[in-house]
Amino acid sequence: MNYDVIIIGAGPGGIFAAYELVQLAPQMKIAVFEAGHPLKNRRCPIDGDKIKSCISCKSCSIMSGFGGAGAFSDGKYNITNDFGGTLYEYIGKKKALELMHYVDQINTRHGGADCKLYSTAGSHFKTLCVQNDLHLLDASVRHLGTDVNYVVLENIYNLLKDKVTFFFDTPVQSVEKIGGGYRIHCDDASYTCEKCVISVGRIGSKWMERVCRELSIPTKSNRVDIGVRVELPAEVFSHITDALYESKIVYRTKQYGDRVRTFCMNPRGAVVNENTNGIITVNGHSYADPAKQTENTNFALLVAKHFSEPFKDSNGYGESIARLSNMLGGGVIVQRFGDLIRGRRSNPDRIEEAFITPTLKATPGDLSLVLPKRILDGIIEMIYALDKVAPGTANDDTLLYGVEVKFYNMEVDVDETLQSCHDGLYIIGDGSGITHSLSHASASGVHVARNIAARRS
Ligand SMILES: Cc1cc2nc3c(=O)[nH]c(=O)nc-3n(C[C@H](O)[C@H](O)[C@H](O)COP(=O)(O)OP(=O)(O)OC[C@H]3O[C@@H](n4cnc5c(N)ncnc54)[C@H](O)[C@@H]3O)c2cc1C
Numbered sequence: 001m002n003y004d005v006i007i008i009g010a011g012p013g014g015i016f017a018a019y020e021l022v023q024l025a026p027q028m029k030i031a032v033f034e035a036g037h038p039l040k041n042r043r044c045p046i047d048g049d050k051i052k053s054c055i056s057c058k059s060c061s062i063m064s065g066f067g068g069a070g071a072f073s074d075g076k077y078n079i080t081n082d083f084g085g086t087l088y089e090y091i092g093k094k095k096a097l098e099l100m101h102y103v104d105q106i107n108t109r110h111g112g113a114d115c116k117l118y119s120t121a122g123s124h125f126k127t128l129c130v131q132n133d134l135h136l137l138d139a140s141v142r143h144l145g146t147d148v149n150y151v152v153l154e155n156i157y158n159l160l161k162d163k164v165t166f167f168f169d170t171p172v173q174s175v176e177k178i179g180g181g182y183r184i185h186c187d188d189a190s191y192t193c194e195k196c197v198i199s200v201g202r203i204g205s206k207w208m209e210r211v212c213r214e215l216s217i218p219t220k221s222n223r224v225d226i227g228v229r230v231e232l233p234a235e236v237f238s239h240i241t242d243a244l245y246e247s248k249i250v251y252r253t254k255q256y257g258d259r260v261r262t263f264c265m266n267p268r269g270a271v272v273n274e275n276t277n278g279i280i281t282v283n284g285h286s287y288a289d290p291a292k293q294t295e296n297t298n299f300a301l302l303v304a305k306h307f308s309e310p311f312k313d314s315n316g317y318g319e320s321i322a323r324l325s326n327m328l329g330g331g332v333i334v335q336r337f338g339d340l341i342r343g344r345r346s347n348p349d350r351i352e353e354a355f356i357t358p359t360l361k362a363t364p365g366d367l368s369l370v371l372p373k374r375i376l377d378g379i380i381e382m383i384y385a386l387d388k389v390a391p392g393t394a395n396d397d398t399l400l401y402g403v404e405v406k407f408y409n410m411e412v413d414v415d416e417t418l419q420s421c422h423d424g425l426y427i428i429g430d431g432s433g434i435t436h437s438l439s440h441a442s443a444s445g446v447h448v449a450r451n452i453a454a455r456r457s
Contacts, residue, residue, distance in 0.1 A: 011068020
């Protein structure tokens with residue numbers, strides 16, 4: 001065998017698997033194959049000047065490369081079983097939390113020590129929410145910020161680079177089962193290993209589906225989250241974000257009984273484009289460095305859509321809605337809440353006249369032509385509900401960017417060690433459909449590494 005362990009994907013899942021293996025079994029030969037660039041070469045060409053919107057690079061520097069989708073994220077490591085994935089269903093709640101705390105320690109040791117750990121414990125805001133039929137989920141969150149997150153990744157890479165063989169710009173095309181292990185096929189060469197850890201994230205969802213088909217690994221899939229990113233003056237949410245940084249608030253709509261939730265809150269942050277397999281959606285991030293902060297706060301409002309038989313392509317449904325917004329707006333659409341309520345599109349003049357400056361250059365338009373009525377009604381109801389705990393949320397000038405879609409990978413059938421039905425083939429992180437966050441994906445990497453190391457000794 002060329003390697004004891006091959007890890008496919010250098011996002012948080014793959015990085016933490018490599019990190020833990022190096023700590024526990026330094027004698028092992030480990031290789032990491034990554035479709036994207038090394039961290040230092042990751043640069044999105046959009047400069048707002050010559051290149052204003054996504055040009056669909058071969059490897060998207062926002063989503064791919066060392067650090068994975070998390071590299072330019074807001075670096076919010078939520079320590080909780082309440083959201084961010086269902087790792088606890090496989091390994092138990094106590095173990096899942098322990099692993100997330102362990103990941104937090106590693107991050108603080110590698111550059112994140114000065115970043116604050118926020119907690120909802122004992123927050124009076126929880127009471128205020130429940131009094132208004134809103135429900136605040138429990139969590140601790142270490143906010144690294146995009147800048148410190150980068151430094152932490154840089155430090156971890158420097159620690160790993162002499163102990164692990166990294167193959168960058170090397171997408172793995174397929175995984176073959178051979179006697180005693182696996183052979184992975186890249187464009188120009190093939191490599192063998194005893195154990196293979198697949199951690200390809202959301203961007204690798206289609207690839208993962210193919211691998212599961214080829215190796216007959218059972219999967220299930222039925223969920224997609226669709227919504228908008230809300231941007232408003234930071235003062236509107238500052239009483240919440242100053243105390244909690246990020247708040248996950250859930251609301252059940254009166255009209256349909258659907259659940260709408262806040263997601264990925266970025267105080268004084270910026271709204272950004274996200275490119276998933278050529279479809280442009282919206283996301284957000286913020287910096288720890290006050291010099292890089294903006295005057296706005298942004299967060300997503302998402303409605304979860306679960307489908308039942310015979311419909312299976314929940315991601316396809318989300319993609320179609322995102323494509324519609326791309327068709328109408330050439331990318332992401334932005335609309336003032338006041339325009340949406342009055343049934344008129346936002347145009348450049350109305351955006352220009354607003355008392356808020358958008359942080360993302362998006363096309364003014366009409367989200368009601370894009371989002372299904374049920375989803376849009378839920379979002380509007382939630383905005384009015386949030387207005388009771390954060391007055392100003394329902395102001396006319398509140399900006400809504402659409403669409404934001406959270407694609408869920410199909411859930412791969414794995415056991416409590418995250419091993420598939422094939423001995424020595426592990427599937428972790430967002431690519432497994434089990435995790436949807438930095439902390440859960442990282443924790444799954446540590447868990448699998450500990451199991452591999454234990455099998456060796
Ligand atoms: C803009 C943005 C902001 C976010 N902010 C937060 C946040 O603040 N907090 C939070 O918890 N989560 C956040 N997330 C989500 C978080 O980044 C992911 O949950 C996390 O990165 C998942 O880690 P992963 O290792 O499973 O996958 P990923 O990070 O997606 O990494 C997978 C890697 O595998 C590589 N790959 C894919 N296919 C192949 C192949 N065939 N061969 C080789 N390599 C391959 C990809 O190039 C990628 O680098 C954010 C995401 C985005 C896009």
